[in-house]
Amino acid sequence: MSTATEVICAPQQALEALRAFAADGMCGRCIPCPIATRQSIAMLERITSGEGEAVDLDRLTRVSTELIDAARCPKGEEAAKKLGEALASPEFARHVEGICGSGACAALTRYRVIPERCTMCGACQEACPRDAIEGDPFIAWRGDNKPYVIRLEKCDGCAKCVAACPADAIERVT
Amino acid sequence: MAKEITLHIDGQPVTVPEGTKILQAAESIGIEIPRLCYFEGLPASGSCRLCLVEIEGQSRLAVSCTQRVKEGMAVLTASDRVLRSRRFILELIWSTHDGDCTTCEKAGACDLQRYTYDLDVDKEKYGLYAPDEIPSDLGDPLLERNLRLCILCGRCIRACREKSQGILDFMERGMSTIVTTSLNRPLAESGCDFCGSCIEVCPVGCLVERDRKLRGREWEFESVETLCGHCNLGCTQVIDLAHGEIVRTRPGADGYLCVRGKFGWDYLSSDDRLTAPLVRNGDSLQETTWAEALARAAEGLAGAGSVAGLVGPNVTNETVKAFGELLATSFGSQDVGFTGGGVPFGALSTFGGLKALAGVGDVEKAKKILAIGPSLAEGFPRARLAIKRAVDAGAKLIVVDPNESELAAIATLHLKPKAGAEAALLTAIGKALVDGDLHNAEAEGVAEAIPAIRELGVPDAGVSPEAIAEAAKLFAKGKGVVVSSALTCDVLSRSAGLLMLTGRKKGALLPLHPSANPWAGVLLSAGASGDGAKGIYALGTDPVAAGEPPNADFLVVQDLFLTKTAEMADVVLPLRAFAEEEGTVVGAGGKLIAVNAAAPSDLPANWQILADLADAAGKPLPYKSIRDVRAAAKETISAVKGSLAFPSMNGAGDSEELRPYERFELPEPSWVARSQIRRGGSAAGVSEAKEEVAA
Numbered sequence: 001m002s003t004a005t006e007v008i009c010a011p012q013q014a015l016e017a018l019r020a021f022a023a024d025g026m027c028g029r030c031i032p033c034p035i036a037t038r039q040s041i042a043m044l045e046r047i048t049s050g051e052g053e054a055v056d057l058d059r060l061t062r063v064s065t066e067l068i069d070a071a072r073c074p075k076g077e078e079a080a081k082k083l084g085e086a087l088a089s090p091e092f093a094r095h096v097e098g099i100c101g102s103g104a105c106a107a108l109t110r111y112r113v114i115p116e117r118c119t120m121c122g123a124c125q126e127a128c129p130r131d132a133i134e135g136d137p138f139i140a141w142r143g144d145n146k147p148y149v150i151r152l153e154k155c156d157g158c159a160k161c162v163a164a165c166p167a168d169a170i171e172r173v174t
Numbered sequence: 175m176a177k178e179i180t181l182h183i184d185g186q187p188v189t190v191p192e193g194t195k196i197l198q199a200a201e202s203i204g205i206e207i208p209r210l211c212y213f214e215g216l217p218a219s220g221s222c223r224l225c226l227v228e229i230e231g232q233s234r235l236a237v238s239c240t241q242r243v244k245e246g247m248a249v250l251t252a253s254d255r256v257l258r259s260r261r262f263i264l265e266l267i268w269s270t271h272d273g274d275c276t277t278c279e280k281a282g283a284c285d286l287q288r289y290t291y292d293l294d295v296d297k298e299k300y301g302l303y304a305p306d307e308i309p310s311d312l313g314d315p316l317l318e319r320n321l322r323l324c325i326l327c328g329r330c331i332r333a334c335r336e337k338s339q340g341i342l343d344f345m346e347r348g349m350s351t352i353v354t355t356s357l358n359r360p361l362a363e364s365g366c367d368f369c370g371s372c373i374e375v376c377p378v379g380c381l382v383e384r385d386r387k388l389r390g391r392e393w394e395f396e397s398v399e400t401l402c403g404h405c406n407l408g409c410t411q412v413i414d415l416a417h418g419e420i421v422r423t424r425p426g427a428d429g430y431l432c433v434r435g436k437f438g439w440d441y442l443s444s445d446d447r448l449t450a451p452l453v454r455n456g457d458s459l460q461e462t463t464w465a466e467a468l469a470r471a472a473e474g475l476a477g478a479g480s481v482a483g484l485v486g487p488n489v490t491n492e493t494v495k496a497f498g499e500l501l502a503t504s505f506g507s508q509d510v511g512f513t514g515g516g517v518p519f520g521a522l523s524t525f526g527g528l529k530a531l532a533g534v535g536d537v538e539k540a541k542k543i544l545a546i547g548p549s550l551a552e553g554f555p556r557a558r559l560a561i562k563r564a565v566d567a568g569a570k571l572i573v574v575d576p577n578e579s580e581l582a583a584i585a586t587l588h589l590k591p592k593a594g595a596e597a598a599l600l601t602a603i604g605k606a607l608v609d610g611d612l613h614n615a616e617a618e619g620v621a622e623a624i625p626a627i628r629e630l631g632v633p634d635a636g637v638s639p640e641a642i643a644e645a646a647k648l649f650a651k652g653k654g655v656v657v658s659s660a661l662t663c664d665v666l667s668r669s670a671g672l673l674m675l676t677g678r679k680k681g682a683l684l685p686l687h688p689s690a691n692p693w694a695g696v697l698l699s700a701g702a703s704g705d706g707a708k709g710i711y712a713l714g715t716d717p718v719a720a721g722e723p724p725n726a727d728f729l730v731v732q733d734l735f736l737t738k739t740a741e742m743a744d745v746v747l748p749l750r751a752f753a754e755e756e757g758t759v760v761g762a763g764g765k766l767i768a769v770n771a772a773a774p775s776d777l778p779a780n781w782q783i784l785a786d787l788a789d790a791a792g793k794p795l796p797y798k799s800i801r802d803v804r805a806a807a808k809e810t811i812s813a814v815k816g817s818l819a820f821p822s823m824n825g826a827g828d829s830e831e832l833r834p835y836e837r838f839e840l841p842e843p844s845w846v847a848r849s850q851i852r853r854g855g856s857a858a859g860v861s862e863a864k865e866e867v868a869a
Contacts, residue, residue, distance in 0.1 A: 028351035029344060030221045031210070031326055035266040038349045039300045059300060066262035069235045069255070070223045 009104040011095050014086035015044040018079060025075040032070040033079075036063045040083060050107035052096045061087055099174045106157035110174045113148045117169035120148060127164035130154050181247040196238035196249055197225055207251050208260060208289045211327040212239035213375045215429055216336055222327050224263055224289070228253045235259060261295050269300035271378070272310075272322040280379030282392035286325065312354075314361040316368050316384055316437050323380040324353055330372035330381060337371040337430055337559060369555060370436035374424055383422050385440070390416025398772035399426050401759065403488060403690035403752035404434035407534055407556045408761035411435055413753060413772040419443060420773055428534075432555035439753070442773050446735050448748035449776070459736075459746060464778075464786070471711075471745040472791035474728040475505050478709025483510040484724070485698075486715030487689035489749075489780060490757030490769065492800060494694040495807035496781040497713055504793040509707060512695035513715045528693065528811075529680055530670065532655045533763025534560040536681040538567075541652035544645075546574040546596055546669065547659030547686070551581050554686045557657055570652075572645050574599060587645055592636035597664035599635035599642070600672060606639075606646035607675050613650070614677030623675070654678055659686040684762060690752045693760035697810050712739055713780075714749055732783070747783060750775050757781075758804060766811065 008016075018041050028034045040063050043056040064084035071077045086092075094101055100108035113124070113133075120138035125148065132155040135148030150161070150170075162170045176191035183200050190199045195218070197207050211222035218239040226235040230248040235256065238249075250256060267286060275281045290297065305322060312319040326344070331353060334342045341355050341364045355364035373381045395414040402411040402423075410426025423439050425431040441447075451467030452459040475481050483501040485494055494512070501507045537543065537560040551558035558581065565571050565584050573585040574596055582588040591599040607613045608627045613620060632639070654676060656669040666685055673682045685692075710726040717724050718738035731743040740746045754775035761767040778786070781803045788795045797803045 022349050026348040028326075028346070028348045029328070030223060032223050032263045032266055034326075034349045034351060035270050035300075039266065039269055062262060062299075066259055069226065069259045070263055072220065072223065072237075 007102045007104050009048075009095070009100050009102040010086050010089035010091040011044055011048050012104050014083055015041065015048060017082050017086070018044065021075070021079045025079070027073075030072050030076070032067060033072075033076040036067050036070075037079065039063070047092065047095050048100075048105045048107070050095075050098060050105070054096055057087070057092055057096060060092075101174065103159070103172055106159065108174065109157035109159070109172060110152050110155055111150055111157070111159065111162060111170050112173050113150060114169045114171055115147055117167050118148055119167045119169070120145065121166065122148075123164045123166060124148060124161035124170060127160045129158065129160060130156055132156075133161060179243045179245050181243050181245065181249065183249045184251055190243055192243075194243050196227060196236065196241050196243055196247075199243050200227075200238065200249070200251055205251055207238050208285075208292070209239055210285055210289075210325065210377050211329060213329050213333070216329060216332040216375065219328055219332065222263070222325075224260055226256060226259055227251045228256050257293065260289070261293050264290055264293060264295040265297070265299035267325050268295070268297040268303070270303055271325055272303050272305065272320075273297060278323070278379040279382045279387060280376075280392065284379060285377035308352075312360065314366075316433075317361075317370060317373055318382050318384055318387070319354075319361075320380050320382075321352060321354070323378050325378055325380075326351060326353060327377055328353065329375040329377065333371040333375045338369050338555075339365050339367055341365050342372065367552075367555060368433040368437065369431065370424075370433070371430060373436075374429070383437070385437070386414075386421040389419065389421040395421070398770050400753060400770040400772040401690065401761070401767060402431060402435040404432075404438055404688070405554055405556075406685075406687045406690065406692050406762050407554065408759075408763075408765075408767060409435055409556055411753075411772075413439070415774065418774055430556060430559060439773070441734070442751055442753055444735075448734065448736060448740075448746065450748065452736075452740075452743075452746040454744045459741075459743070464783075465790075467745055467747060468783075468787050468790040471730045471747070472504070472787055474744055475709040475711060475730060476791055478707075478726070478728045480707045481505040481507040481509070481709040481711065482707030482726075483507065484513045484710065484712040484715050484717060485510065485694075486513055486713065487687065487692040487694060488752050489691060489694070489714045490752070490755050490759055491691065491694050491697055491766075491807040491811070492757040492803040493713070493755065493780040493784070494691075494697045495810060496784040496795060496797065496803050497711075498698045499795050499797075499806070500784045500788050501711065503795055504788040504791040505709070507707075510698045512698055513712075513717060513720070528696070528760065528764030530673070530683050531693075531762060531764035532657075532681045532684040533761070533765070534684075536763065537561060537655050537657060537684060538563045539653065540564050540655045541569050542572075542649050542654035543569055544572045544574065544649055544654070544656045544669070544672070545581055545585075545658075546600075546656065546665060548575055548577055548579075550575070550657065550659040550686065551579055553659055553688070557659075557684070557686055561657065570648050572648055587641065587648060589637050589641055589645060592634075595633075595635040596660050597662065597668050598633035599637055600665065600668035601630070602632050602635055602637070602642045603645050603649070604668065604672050604675055605630050605632055606642050607650060607672070610643065610646055612646055613675040617674065617677030618679070619674055620677070623671075627675075650676055655682050655684060657684045657686065661685055661687060681763060691759040693764070696760065697807055712743075715739075718742065732780075748777050750777050750780050755780055756800065758807065760811065766808065 018037055022037050026033060026037060040060060043060055046052045047056055064080050064087055067080035068077050071080060095108060098108060103109045122137040125133040132151045133148055134151060136146045138145055178189050179192050180187060180189045183205055186203055188199055188203045190202060200207050207225045209225040212218050212225060220237040220240040225238045227238045228250040229236050275287055308321045310320050310322050331342045334340050342353060344351050345354050346352060373383060394416050397412050397414050399410060399412045402409045409431055410428050411431060412424050412426050413420055414422040420439055420443055423436060450461045451464055453462045453467055453470050483497060485497050498510050501510050534556060543561055543564055545561060561581060570586040572587045573582045574589050574591060575582055576590050576593060589599060605627055608624060656673060658665055658669055669683055708726060709728040710724045711730040713732040716737040716739045729743045730745045731740040732747040732749045733740055734749050734751055753773040754771055756771040758766050758768050781800060785795045785797060
């Protein structure tokens with residue numbers, strides 16, 4: 001999920017913590033703990049893939065507060081507390097609005113070509129798996145050169161164009 | 175006496191013995207704390223977290239089903255924080271539970287449904303359950319396991335462990351946890367004995383009987399409690415009817431039925447049941463009216479000259495009594511035999527009579543148990559459970575069985591006699607008791623018996639003298655019982671002898687018999703031969719199947735089905751089954767127990783048929799109602815055995831009381847109280863029992 005820059009946002013952090021709890025710490029013998037964890041993981045997956053809704057934030061907050069009471073063992077309680085700490089970050093609300101901001105959630109990250117830097121080599125277009133970059137290579141004698149632009153509705157934020165660009169001419173906009 | 179603790183629950187003061195759990199303390203003052211994993215009678219696991227309560231001065235919520243009361247504690251069972259937590263848990267459960275109550279068999283009796291209503295839970299808070307790869311039916315026989323409904327409360331796991339084979343458990347872990355058998359094998363391949371104990375405790379619709387599916391809703395059920403008739407251990411059984419048909423049976427107060435009691439009721443509504451009388455017309459039997467059949471039977475039997483009767487052990491005392499009276503009054507015959515492998519009563523007659531008989535309660539409280547006979551555990555699961563419970567409580571168990579068995583595996587001592595040498599082994603143990611001076615010399619009749627026993631040679635039973643001496647030593651002292659599925663006269667009389675030698679005369683011998691009323695033979699004057707009788711009347715017994723075809727000029731058979739004997743008969747009369755009759759039985763423990771007509775029947779009562787036959791013969795029976803028959807039966811039993819005990823409900827000593835059924839408290843689940851329990855609604859018998867008690 002994380003991009004070439006290896007950054008991680010608050011929802012991703014919470015997601016990783018809960019996945020680790022589910023894989024290792026949780027026994028699954030109490031009723032609330034496994035269901036709450038499964039539900040929270042599903043919600044965080046939605047949020048980090050751009051499908052989160054405001055109601056998910058309410059539900060997550062409810063898990064983080066109520067599971068402290070409902071869990072039997074310190075492990076469950078700790079998982080709930082960690083979730084609660086993560087939820088304090090304003091990043092959650094922004095994710096639901098469609099912005100990751102850190103580049104960690106590809107689905108919530110968009111790029112643009114900086115015209116001033118672009119050499120119109122076409123490497124980004126070749127690298128794009130979704131055919132989201134329009135434009136033609138630079139031909140000196142032509143008067144109607146089409147500069148490269150990233151069509152945001154096609155882009156999924158994979159950032160392969162960023163890695164491919166030799167001129168460092170692509171920047172993150174959200 | 176335990177120390178008393180006083181605490182406050184929701185502001186109400188309550189005083190309970192030390193060690194009581196908060197949940198029970200609350201219950202004692204009528205406060206019900208919601209619970210899904212806790213079940214009365216099973217160990218608490220504290221895993222559903224629904225019974226959390228707030229204790230003043232404690233930061234954490236407390237699990238009320240596991241936490242003990244403390245002096246001065248102030249408990250809040252429904253504070254805002256507690257309710258918030260409960261709703262949260264229920265919201266979560268709904269996201270993993272297939273929530274279509276409209277087609278769920280358990281609707282109306284589902285704890286999840288009830289709590290959801292009571293707490294006004296938002297079922298969709300965490301999204302509705304979407305069917306996934308979890309199967310909705312694991313395909314087991316008799317019961318359906320729908321894991322889409324499982325909420326992982328673990329009650330079935332504990333019930334299986336406590337009452338049966340312990341084959342269920344949590345499998346996998348974390349979020350993949352499911353409740354199933356080892357390696358998720360089908361029940362039939364996992365050692366399940368299909369007692370259905372898991373079904374009884376399931377709070378939701380995950381475990382249901384296949385036979386009840388789509389037969390009626392839980393709130394339409396009419397329930398009648400009676401005694402299970404599949405053996406003589408006398409488990410209470412509730413029969414549920416929907417739209418006049420049996421749809422399910424379940425345990426009564428005892429909380430346990432074996433596979434036969436739980437699932438073995440289909441014969442009652444079988445299409446093969448006899449529903450009308452048949453008379454012989456040449457080579458075939460033809461359906462006819464009651465009047466004609468009874469006239470033919472009366473005429474045939476009266477014309478036969480000498481008449482003998484045979485009656486089986488699966489009918490009530492009243493039927494046996496009326497049958498004996500019919501033969502005597504109407505056909506002048508004292509020749510009435512009690513068949514179908516009835517327990518040889520003579521074996522006991524010298525030893526305390528019916529009072530010497532033990533019930534499962536005596537076995538559970540015993541300190542020493544001598545269990546005799548092959549297939550005891552398999553044939554009588556309730557006896558197995560009683561023995562296991564006693565062993566868990568520290569009882570010493572001696573198993574006499576040539577084969578390895580489930581009980582032998584938990585026995586203190588396993589004796590393997592040669593085939594058929596059980597009685598010889600018991601004699602040897604008796605002799606070892608006397609030789610080792612381990613007997614109770616003061617006990618009645620012992621002093622006279624000792625010289626003869628000392629003279630005895632040790633019979634060869636194929637068991638080493640050391641093992642026999644150890645058995646004698648083990649069995650000598652403490653509250654001891656003998657449980658035997660070997661019903662030969664020899665084994666029973668030797669067992670009685672062992673008990674006599676060790677001074678145990680009450681509630682000490684439990685012969686296991688696969689019928690409901692094997693002691694009803696005491697109602698008849700003993701010693702019927704049937705030899706030479708020209709007319710035979712066989713009721714509820716199939717001598718042909720038993721290899722003793724009756725040789726008679728005129729044969730009347732009354733039974734549930736067209737048995738081999740019935741096929742030979744001149745007149746065949748239908749019989750009401752045990753579950754369809756009100757009356758009394760001589761139950762295990764020698765107690766006279768009232769049973770209800772729990773299953774519906776269109777037939778006349780059995781005693782009524784017999785009375786009508788007497789009328790047809792022109793010599794009516796001296797009974798006007800079932801009450802008269804009962805009084806006569808009771809009188810005979812009391813006269814035959816002066817020592818016969820009529821225990822009162824609380825078991826405190828002997829009294830002349832019947833044990834009326836309606837006084838049993840049904841256990842949880844609480845919805846039982848809501849369904850209409852027709853305990854004795856039709857059963858005039860119960861109200862009569864009340865009158866008798868009053869009188």
